[in-house]
Amino acid sequence: MIRFWQKRFKEGLKTQNLWADKEMAAIKKELKSQIAKTFAGSLAIRMVDSGSCNACEAECNALSNPYYDLERLGIHFVASPRHADILLVSGVVTFNMYHHLLDAYKQLPNPKWVVTLGECALPASFAIKGPVERILSVAHHIPGCPPEPDDIIRGLLQFIRKIQ
Amino acid sequence: MRFIARFAQELSDRFEVIDLYDQKKIVTPVDKNDPILPTLTRTYPAAIWFERKIKDDFGIRFEKSFDTRPLVHHERFPNVHPMRKDFKEKIDFAPFRPYPYERIEGEGIFEVGVGPIHAGIIEPGHFHFSQEGEAILHLEVRHFYKYRGIEKMMEGLEPLQGFGIVQKISGNESIAYQIAYLSLLAQAAGVELDENVRRFNALLLELERLAHHLTDLGFIPNDAGFAPALAFCSMLAEDTRRLLKKICGHRFGFGAVRGEALEIDKSAVRDYLEQTREKLLFFQEWITQIPSLWDRLDNTGILPRHKAIKYSTVGIVAKASGVALDRRQDGWYEQFGFAPLSASKGDVAARFTLRLEEALQSCELISNLLDFSKTDTPLESFADGEYLSFTESSLGEVMLYLRIQEGKIDRFFARDPSFVNWQALHLMMPGNIIADFPLINKSCDLSYAGNDL
Structure with a gap:
């Protein structure tokens, strides 16, 4: 542990994230101020995977790494849908997840929005009830397979602009 | 003999059940009018899910099996057998039939149900605990919430079209699946993959392994309450994803394995390796100096060696319990510095340490794999037949089966390493407290999507 802090003091803070990227910096700044205004x-985001390949989950987890650190913009992934403003759904809706997804959606307090993540582009299957937009009313869709962390950040900003 | 898989297929006049072991393959014809077979579950407990799945998919029954509950078909699933060739319809919800969970009865014993939707960014699955206070008496793992019908989706496609689906079976093993599928197609086309292509693919596979292990190296300590490890390792994992994007255009390598070796920026790979190795060695030294963390990892979730063998486990789970099983042990990988790793204790600490060692080994492998040039192996026509392939993904052995009939896919079967390892998870639970479940689960880090298909 001591060595960790020694190294940290010796090398100082490193700019090791995308704040250096001007476009992303501007997007994050606006996102933070929009969240301050609107929310x-x-x-608070409750993420539900209703049938993805798990790449979307990996990218959402990546949003919490020190490169992106979404929490500093005021965005939190919460454990309970009852604490959430947004239900973020990834993947198709499988036959076996259909009712559980609807249950989770019902638990969100109003006002609530559904944002979807990713294009699975799988052929039709008996075990798939369809894309999310056929089952819930979707406020915004973030495209990509899977959408990269930057895409998700951009998508969230577009979503907030849209609902104002 | 290690049991690998049991699966079925339908031919015009009969069903066939294929039992796959590490040393042989047994094909048993089954009468369509009275589909019944003896069970394997009494010798190989890992056959339980395979047989329950076959029963759901094809309606084949197994004599003397001690578990005949539905597996893939949940409470509202109609009584149909979707993998039969005559099944073409869309299904609708049937009346709710409760699922009989495994019960332990006694004074003061209670049950805790967790999931399918968990408190975090995780895939859906259900864990059913029988508790005696804090202590876990039994865990039943119930999955297939993400059942997408991948096997049926593949039927009738041209073999090359299959890639688009195979790469999305399990995102964190996408490259391994694509490599396994490419190997099936190469067999069917009767071509040998070019050495350059093999090296390029192996390089991607090791990067995928690194990305996965690095993520886990952060998440395991995080689940024991040590968050700085997650911050540190998730950055390394992010570096790996970015490198993947740089060399193959996709952070998860979707579409990267098509029988081609691409021109890549090798100096970027070398820089990455140098930094990652240095940071990993630093991490190794740092993390071993935190006694309160090892207090949580040591002796937690032990899987003894004899059970790891009996339950046919693969991957890190098997290796950490002293079963040095690795599909990379094939005579080709060794020239790049591969040697199978294993540990003996079979606890969370062993799985954690092994991941760290594997990650370091992957760095070395990648630096030795860099000697290749741009080339491709064209795959055009595919002969009818049945093909098998194995790849060591970051989770363990991926097994794929493909049957081509009249140039089209007639049957596709995938056995994710998680499919067997999930069935062994409950063995690690008794004697541990429920608060250690996430830790044990994460130390195995199994795929839900690959398991559910």
Whole structure:
């Protein structure tokens, strides 16, 4: 542990994230101020995977790494749908997840929005009830397979602009 | 003999059940009018899910099996057998039939149900605990919430079209699946893959392994309450994804394995390797100096060696319990510095340490795999037949089966390493407290999507 801090002090803070990227920096700045305006500084997301390949989950997890650190913009992934403003759904809706997805959606307090993640582009199957938009009313869709962390950040900004 | 898989297929006049072991393959014809077979579950417990799946998919029954509950078909699934050739319809929800969970009865024993939707960014699956206070008495793992019908989706496609689906079976093993599928197609086309292509693919596979292990190296300590490890390792994992994007155009390598070796920026790979190796060695030294963390990892979730063998486990789970099983042990990988790794204790600490060692080994492999040039192996026409292939993904042995009939895919079967390892998870639970479940689960880090198909 001591060595860790020694190294940290010796090398100092490194700019090791995308804040150096001007476009992303501007997007994050606007996102933070929009969240401050529209969601009183705190946007809570409950993520549900209703049948993805798990790449979308990996990318959402990546949003919490120190490169992106979404929490500093006021965005939190929460454990309970009852704490959430947004239901973020990835993947297709499988036959076996259909009712569980609807249950989770019902638990969100109003006002609530559904944002979807990714294009699975799988052929039709008996075990798939369809894309999310056929089952729930979707406020915004973030495209990509899987959408990269930057795409998700951009997508969330577009979503907030849309609902104003 | 290690049991690998049991699966079925339908031919015009009969069903066939294929039992696959590490040393042989047994094909048993089954009468369509009275589909019944003796069970394997009494010798190979890992056959339980395979047989329950075959029963759901084809309606083949197994004599003397002690578990005949539906597996893939959940409470509202109608009584149909979707993998039969005459099944073409769309299905609708049937009346709710409760699922009989495994029960342990006694004074003061209670059950805790977790999932399918978990408190985090995780895939859906259900864990059913029988508890005696804090202590876990039994865990039943119930999955297939993400059942997408991948096997049926593949039927009738041209073999090359299959790639688009295979790469999305399990995102964190996408490259391994594509390599396994490419190997099937190469067999069917009767061509040998070019050495350059093999090296390029192996390089991607090791990067995928690194990305996965690095993520876990952060998440395992995080689940024991040590968050800095996650911050540190998730950055390394992100570097790996970015490198993948740079060399093959996709952070998860979708579409990267098509029988081609691409021109890549080798100096970028070398820079990455140098930095990652240095950071990993630093991490190794740092993390071993935190006694309160090892207090949680040591002796937690032990899988003894004899059970690891009995339950046919693969991957890190098997290796950490002293079963040095690795599909890379094939006479080709060794020239790049591969040697099978294993540990003996079979606890969370062993699985954690092994991941770290594998990650370091992958760095070495990649630096030795860099000697290749741009080329491709064209795959055009595919002969009818049945083909098998194996690849060591970051989770363990991926097994794929393909049957081509009249130039089209007639049957596709995938056995994800998770499919067998999930069935062994409950063995690690008794004697542990429920708060250690996430830790044990994460130390195995199994795929839900690959398992459910």
